[in-house]
Amino acid sequence: MNGIEIVNKVLSGDNRAIAKLISNIENQAPNIDEVLMKLYPHTGNAYVIGVTGATGVGKSTLINGLINHYKSQGLRLGVICIDPSSPITGGAILGDRLRLVNSIDERVFIRSMTTRGYKGGITKSLRDVIRVLDASGKELIIIETIGVSQVDVEIANYVDTLLLVVMPYMGDEIQLMKAGLLEVADIVVINKADLTNSEDMVLAIKENLNSNNGWEVPVIKTVAINGFGIPELINKINEHKNYLLTTNGIEKKRKDRIKEEILEEIFNIVKQNIVGDEKFDEIVKKVFEKEITPHFAAQLLIKKHKFLIFNNCVDV
Amino acid sequence: MERKIRVLIAKPGLNGHDRGAKVVARALRDAGMEVIYLGMRLTPDQIVNAAIQEDVDVIGLSVLSGAHDTLVPEVMRILKEKGAEDIKVIVGGIIPDDDVKKLKEIGVVEVFGPGTLTPQIVKFIKEIVAKG
Structure with a gap:
């Protein structure tokens, strides 16, 4: 099933499509972000x-x-x-x-x-x-x-x-x-x-x-x-x-929830772009040998990868 | 993207001997699979409904009551009716040789009888899921 097909079937309540989409989410299938974007307004x-x-x-x-x-x-x-x-x-x-x-x-x-x-x-x-x-x-x-x-x-x-x-x-x-x-x-x-x-x-x-x-x-x-x-x-x-x-507690709860999720997403996006850094081991070594603190190392990596992080974000 | 193998283990019909099903479920768990253990005294409808909602790759049916020749074909029929015949079905338990042939004719991919070692089942499931 392609993205639009699966979204339409999910919206119609089709159990098989719902089940497949849940698996795709769990397995982080390649087109999952687009599919979820289409689903979100519903x-x-x-x-x-x-x-x-x-x-x-x-x-x-x-x-x-x-x-x-x-x-x-x-x-x-x-x-x-x-x-x-x-x-x-x-x-x-x-x-x-x-x-x-x-x-x-x-x-x-x-x-x-x-x-x-x-x-x-x-x-x-x-x-x-x-x-x-x-x-x-x-x-x-x-x-x-x-x-x-x-x-x-x-x-x-x-x-x-x-x-x-x-x-x-x-x-x-x-x-x-x-x-x-x-x-x-x-x-x-x-x-x-x-x-x-x-x-x-x-x-x-x-x-x-x-x-x-x-x-x-x-x-x-x-x-x-x-x-x-x-x-x-x-x-x-x-x-x-x-x-x-x-x-109006429900609106507050749900807005708090969205805020929490966005912050988590920011953390994940930054992490994903940094985790593959080829110099990561060298930086770990520096921290291990007490040259810099883990806090400083994190800032160093974020600064180093700021363009990568930026470029990997889709235009919304 | 990490894809986990998902297996449903269930006992259709009126049959209380669930030790074999539990041993197999544990072995699959230890092989890194996600095992939905559905228990016993189930109707074919309940089993197929669970398999579809849980999006499993494989259904493992354990039958020791002798009713395999009515219950297993019913599971196969409902799977087909729901358009879910791509879910593979394996059977374990006490199944006479003649009936093994009949079950395979209606689409059961394998029957594991007494004396089967759990690594054989693990290996088999990994292979059929990889083949798709």
């Missing part, structure tokens, strides 16, 4: 929900509950499930889809992605893959991160509503006082709430929550495996969405 309509939390707390099973609900409302859904790739071989087992398989059909587009070495519980191509699903007409997109640690907060920059999933027995109050994920969550879900000390967990979390830009972060108990608490969770997601829409 994005911005989908609402994006992130689901994050440690390994084994029940993220996939919870998403299964969300899919069933939104599907019954007739919403067009896209789901991206991220799993870790091996730091040794680059290989991966993608095992999230397995928990969703009975609630999905052709109308729900699910894609499993690996981190491909990217940090923060997400994957490098995530923004563009969200755009593909968005442009293809999905009204709601759910993203599942890998099982994350306390500081993997990057997902907050990709989504409109972020659910943090925890479970009882994950540690005492002091653990919850530590900085990180709890500060960026819009809704906290205590899954597996049928375990004995879930009420203690609710209290401990409530004590340690800050209001998130004026939004009072709710704490919801669920048992995802049997659907307990899912309706309440759905209500809170709707409330948060309405809150963002009525306070």
Whole structure:
């Protein structure tokens, strides 16, 4: 499929074309920038929900509950499930889809992605893959991160509503006082709430929550495996969405996101043009022998390659 | 541009013996492939839908129930119906020799029976994906 053909098919919601385009993004196919440029005006309509939390707390099973609900409302859904790739071989087992398989059909587009070495519980191509699903007409997109640690907060920059999933027995109050994920969550879900000390967990979390830009972060108990608490969770997601829409918070979030992405792109473009420098090893040697600092070396390289960087940028 | 080989491993039909499928999935992972492990008790529809959405190069079907002669042709039929017959299908499990021939006639590229070593499967998949 050529660029225009694939864009038209994606816009018409063709599953095969969506899947192929996502692969092209992941593999950085040669014409991908042009294709994404054509797709871009058709994005911005989908609402994006992130689901994050440690390994084994029940993220996939919870998403299964969300899919069933939104599907019954007739919403067009896209789901991206991220799993870790091996730091040794680059290989991966993608095992999230397995928990969703009975609630999905052709109308729900699910894609499993690996981190491909990217940090923060997400994957490098995530923004563009969200755009593909968005442009293809999905009204709601759910993203599942890998099982994350306390500081993997990057997902907050990709989504409109972020659910943090925890479970009882994950540690005492002091653990919850530590900085990180709890500060960026819009809704906290205590899954597996049928375990004995879930009420203690609710209290401990409530004590340690800050209001998130004026939004009072709710704490919801669920048992995802049997659907307990899912309706309440759905209500809170709707409330948060309405809150963002009525306070113009969504525009701020999305503009912040664009700013973040542009800065990342600048870094990538500069890096790409410098990484192949034939004198790189010599400069490394100078730094190694304490002649110059890494900071100075970076400036030296940017100055040296300023024309290369400039010339490799397309005219917009 | 780095192209990763993507493989879907699934067990169609009513058959709970998933150890073989898991061993193969692990071996492919260790060979650097991205393996979507879909589990067991699946319909051919679910398998083909997943293969298309995940844009896999290869589907690996594990069947030990004896129902390969109804389930595998159904997977092949739906793949064709959806215009996705370019996705290669391999089968593993307990398949009688006569049936191996029949499966290959309907487009299954290879059948791996008991005693297969995982490096053979890895090598085979790398070769067929390289051929395109």
